[in-house]
Amino acid sequence: MAAVRLRLRPNDDSFYEFFTKAAENIVRGTELLTELAMPKADVQSVSERLVEVEHDNDALTHELYNRINSSFVTPFDREDIYQLGSQLDDVVDHLEAVGSLLYLYGLTSLPSLPREMHEMVAILDQQARLTAKSLPGLKAMKGLKDYWVECNRLENEGDRAYRMLLVRLFSGEYDALTVMKMKEVADELEAACDAFEHVSNTVETIAVKES
Amino acid sequence: MAAVRLRLRPNDDSFYEFFTKAAENIVRGTELLTELAMPKADVQSVSERLVEVEHDNDALTHELYNRINSSFVTPFDREDIYQLGSQLDDVVDHLEAVGSLLYLYGLTSLPSLPREMHEMVAILDQQARLTAKSLPGLKAMKGLKDYWVECNRLENEGDRAYRMLLVRLFSGEYDALTVMKMKEVADELEAACDAFEHVSNTVETIAVKES
Amino acid sequence: MAAVRLRLRPNDDSFYEFFTKAAENIVRGTELLTELAMPKADVQSVSERLVEVEHDNDALTHELYNRINSSFVTPFDREDIYQLGSQLDDVVDHLEAVGSLLYLYGLTSLPSLPREMHEMVAILDQQARLTAKSLPGLKAMKGLKDYWVECNRLENEGDRAYRMLLVRLFSGEYDALTVMKMKEVADELEAACDAFEHVSNTVETIAVKES
Numbered sequence: 001m002a003a004v005r006l007r008l009r010p011n012d013d014s015f016y017e018f019f020t021k022a023a024e025n026i027v028r029g030t031e032l033l034t035e036l037a038m039p040k041a042d043v044q045s046v047s048e049r050l051v052e053v054e055h056d057n058d059a060l061t062h063e064l065y066n067r068i069n070s071s072f073v074t075p076f077d078r079e080d081i082y083q084l085g086s087q088l089d090d091v092v093d094h095l096e097a098v099g100s101l102l103y104l105y106g107l108t109s110l111p112s113l114p115r116e117m118h119e120m121v122a123i124l125d126q127q128a129r130l131t132a133k134s135l136p137g138l139k140a141m142k143g144l145k146d147y148w149v150e151c152n153r154l155e156n157e158g159d160r161a162y163r164m165l166l167v168r169l170f171s172g173e174y175d176a177l178t179v180m181k182m183k184e185v186a187d188e189l190e191a192a193c194d195a196f197e198h199v200s201n202t203v204e205t206i207a208v209k210e211s
Numbered sequence: 212m213a214a215v216r217l218r219l220r221p222n223d224d225s226f227y228e229f230f231t232k233a234a235e236n237i238v239r240g241t242e243l244l245t246e247l248a249m250p251k252a253d254v255q256s257v258s259e260r261l262v263e264v265e266h267d268n269d270a271l272t273h274e275l276y277n278r279i280n281s282s283f284v285t286p287f288d289r290e291d292i293y294q295l296g297s298q299l300d301d302v303v304d305h306l307e308a309v310g311s312l313l314y315l316y317g318l319t320s321l322p323s324l325p326r327e328m329h330e331m332v333a334i335l336d337q338q339a340r341l342t343a344k345s346l347p348g349l350k351a352m353k354g355l356k357d358y359w360v361e362c363n364r365l366e367n368e369g370d371r372a373y374r375m376l377l378v379r380l381f382s383g384e385y386d387a388l389t390v391m392k393m394k395e396v397a398d399e400l401e402a403a404c405d406a407f408e409h410v411s412n413t414v415e416t417i418a419v420k421e422s
Numbered sequence: 423m424a425a426v427r428l429r430l431r432p433n434d435d436s437f438y439e440f441f442t443k444a445a446e447n448i449v450r451g452t453e454l455l456t457e458l459a460m461p462k463a464d465v466q467s468v469s470e471r472l473v474e475v476e477h478d479n480d481a482l483t484h485e486l487y488n489r490i491n492s493s494f495v496t497p498f499d500r501e502d503i504y505q506l507g508s509q510l511d512d513v514v515d516h517l518e519a520v521g522s523l524l525y526l527y528g529l530t531s532l533p534s535l536p537r538e539m540h541e542m543v544a545i546l547d548q549q550a551r552l553t554a555k556s557l558p559g560l561k562a563m564k565g566l567k568d569y570w571v572e573c574n575r576l577e578n579e580g581d582r583a584y585r586m587l588l589v590r591l592f593s594g595e596y597d598a599l600t601v602m603k604m605k606e607v608a609d610e611l612e613a614a615c616d617a618f619e620h621v622s623n624t625v626e627t628i629a630v631k632e633s
Contacts (some may be wrong), residue, residue, distance in 0.1 A: 069630070106590050166314050166395065176387035176598035180605070183391070184588065208280070238473035377606065378526050394602070419491070 016139045017077050018064045022057060022088045023132035029053045029095040030125040036099055036108065037121050043108040050099035052147075057092040061085050080206050087199045094192035095124070098185055105181040114182070120189040123158045127151060127196040135203075144207045149202035151161035157192035162186060212213040226286050227350045229275045233268060233299045234343035240264045240306040241336040242398035244406070247310055247319065248332050254319040261310035268303040272296050287351075291417050298410045305403035309396055325393070331400040334369045338362060338407040346414075355418045369404035373397060398417035423571035437497050440486045444479060444510045445554035451475045451517040452547040458521055458530065459543050465530040472521035473574045479514040483507050497560075502628050509621045516614035517546070520607055527603040536604070538587035542611040545580045549573060549618040558624070567631045580615035584608060 029050060036046045064085045068078055075081075100107050134147035165186050169179045240261060247257045275296045279289055286292075313319050345358035376397050380390045451472060458468045464534075486507045490500055524530050556569035587608050591601045 100585070104585065105592060107407060155251065163311070170316055170388050170392050176391075177592050177594060177601065179388070179391065180598075180601060181592050234611060374522070374526065381527060381599050383604050387602075390599065390602060 002079050005129075014067055015064075015081060016136065018060060018067070019084065019088070019135040020132070020137060022060050022064075022085070023128070023135045025053055025057050026059065026088065026091055026095070027125075027128045027132050028150050029092055030121070030128040033095060033098060033121050034125055036102060037113055037118055039112055041108060043103050047099040047103040050096050054092050054096040056194060057089055061089045074167060076206050076210065080202060080209075084199065084206075087202060091128075091192055091195040091199065094195055095187050097188040098192065101181070101188060105184070107178075107181055107185065110178075114168050116124065116161050116168060117182070117186065119161040120158055120165065120186075120193065122187065123161065124192055124196070127154050127158075127193065130154070131196060131199060138203065138206070141207060141210055144203055148200040148204045148207075151197055155193055155197040158190065161192045162193075199211050222348075225278055226275075226292060228278065229271060229278070229345065230295065230299070230346040230349060231343070233271050233275075233296070234339070234346045236264055236268050236271065236297065237302055237306070238336075238339045238343050240303055241332070241339040244306060244309060244332050245336055247313060248324055248329055250323055252319060254314050255309060258310040258314040261307050265303050265307040268300055270409065272300045287417050287421065291420075295410065295413050295417075298406060298413060300308060302339075302403055302406040302410065304401050305406055308399040309403065312392070312396050316395070318389075318392055318396065321389075325376060325379050327372050327379060328393070328400065330372040331369055331376065331397070331404065334365050334401055335374065335400065335407070338365050338369075338404065343409060344408060349414070349417070352418060352421055355414055359411040359415045359418075362407055366404055366408040369413070373401045373404075435561075436489055437486075437503060439556065440482060440489070441506065441510070441557040441560060442554070444482050444486075444507070445550070445557045447479050447482065448510065448513055448517070449547075449550045449554050451478055451514055452543070452550040455517060455520060455543050456547055458524060459535055459540055461534055463530060465525050469521040469525040472518050476514050476518040479511055483511045498628050498632065502624060502631075506621065506624050506628075509617060509624060513550075513614055513617040513621065516610050516617055519610040520614065523603070523607050523610060527606070529600075529603055529607065532600075536587060536590050538583050538590060539604070539608065539611065542580055542587065542608075542615065545576050545583065546611065546614055546618070548582075549576050549615065552576070553618060553621060560625070560628070563629060563632055564578040566625055570622040570626045570629075573619055577619040578616050580612065584612045584615075 032050050032053065035041055036043065036050075041181050065082070068074065070083055107113065130147060130150055134143060137143040137147070166183070169182055169186070174182065243261050243264065244259050247254065247261075276293070279285065279292055312338055318324065341358060341361055345354060348354040348358070378396070380393055380397070385393065453487070454468050454475065456473050457463055458465065458472075490496065490503055490507075529535065552569060552572055556565060559565045559569070588605070591604055591608070596604065
């Protein structure tokens with residue numbers, strides 16, 4: 001496992017640093033998912049690296065919580081920082097679950113995954129990059145509205161792709177057990193998409209309080 | 212789309228007005244679901260009107276949030292008003308999902324839907340009418356206990372109908388793919404039923420604080 | 423139905439007493455589940471006793487809420503007590519659902535349930551006993567960290583068993599409808615496991631505030 005080190009300096013920057021690092025780690029996660037969804041991916045290697053991403057995020061979150069508990073002053077409400085950390089963690093958990101289920105259910109041995117599943121992975125990757133680009137804006141409270149509006153738009157797009165994916169899964173193209181397996185993966189993709197929106201909702205809450 | 216206009220007057224009545232309008236809009240939603248569940252319904256037209264109901268509710272909720280943010284004084288806790296708005300929105304989202312899934316999965320072309328599904332729609336319609344009748348009571352804080360007790364009773368009835376619906380779905384009467392489609396619809400019906408209860412729980416919280 | 427009587431004395435001990443009684447009632451629940459999962463269990467009798475456990479818990483929770491509302495002083499934050507009561511109630515609801523679904527879907531007439539399902543029941547029983555042993559520690563705020571660390575570890579173990587259960591269910595060993603029925607039961611087992619963790623998270627929150 002690659003070690004993640006987050007220096008917690010006595011000033012507040014460590015909080016912003018956490019959000020930046022966590023979001024960059026999440027981009028690693030969606031890149032791995034994109035790789036995994038490709039035909040002939042080295043499935044075992046990729047899903048092991050996804051588990052690493054999850055462990056790295058756990059380590060980051062743990063440091064964040066320690067930092068919250070040991071700080072007299074925090075840049076914004078303690079509970080909002082806590083929630084943001086926990087919601088970034090949820091994103092990673094769902095990304096890891098997608099990888100593990102694709103692997104455990106043997107779905108990556110199919111000639112190809114449904115087109116709508118690729119669409120959902122692409123949307124998650126866009127949400128991840130947007131989040132990584134925008135969270136550093138928490139420091140100066142800049143550019144955040146564009147972020148949450150766009151993140152919400154992507155979540156709506158993800159919802160549509162999810163609905164269309166289910167229509168395809170239930171169309172008779174696959175046998176019942178394959179449908180059930182893919183449905184589990186689809187649900188995790190959709191939960192990841194929602195989880196990104198929860199992050200952006202919390203950023204909105206913080207920005208509204210600060211304004 | 213029919214335009215919904217909510218005048219936000221400088222006094223507090225606009226909040227009560229919002230809840231009344233949102234609840235009346237929800238009654239439109241459950242009426243449309245009742246129509247949709249009938250054999251030979253004009254499925255496309257009804258589900259389009261359900262989408263309108265959802266858009267109208269989004270507009271109402273948006274106005275409510277603006278109103279909360281621009282008010283110095285609110286008739287009860289800001290966060291409770293926010294939560295009530297968001298929970299009424301959840302109800303509508305689940306009702307719209309029921310309509311869309313019935314349509315997208317082609318379930319309305321079946322000779323008939325399972326009896327327990329009709330029961331669930333009827334319970335939702337009762338919850339909607341009860342909510343529309345009761346929310347105006349927030350102004351004078353009257354008749355609210357009867358509302359939340361009855362809404363809870365209806366939710367329990369919905370739970371029982373949901374369980375019996377699953378027993379029927381898994382009984383072998385339908386093929387596996389049809390069961391999976393109907394299960395998705397059943398889950399949205401059950402979520403709508405729960406969402407009504409969440410509304411009534413928040414009303415209870417508000418009433419207890421005020422008493 | 424066996425009557426549960428919780429004397430609410432004027433001092434604070436009644437709160438601790440509630441948590442102890444609720445946790446002991448939950449142990450009754452997981453014992454019944456263990457019995458139910460055995461071949462040749464008297465299914466109807468056991469699932470009726472599970473419903474009793476649920477009713478007893480409802481009565482306990484109701485008394486707790488009355489007690490919270492009628493107390494000027496509470497041993498820790500009112501909302502944390504409320505949440506703990508409600509989360510213990512969630513555990514019981516999921517345990518009762520497991521029993522009812524096994525019975526309603528006729529799964530107990532199978533020669534045996536999948537090994538991973540027995541594992542999940544065993545984990546729930548461990549979580550229940552751990553909770554019953556640890557909650558009395560709330561009074562002196564002792565031994566609680568070991569509790570939440572261990573409860574979390576058990577939840578992770580439950581997650582692994584759940585994933586492996588789904589892999590087995592989707593392996594082709596069972597027909598599609600049986601898979602769907604067992605999936606419903608598996609989801610309730612997993613939700614119960616999570617619900618125990620939510621209880622321990624709230625205990626952690628309380629302990630951190632008090633420290």
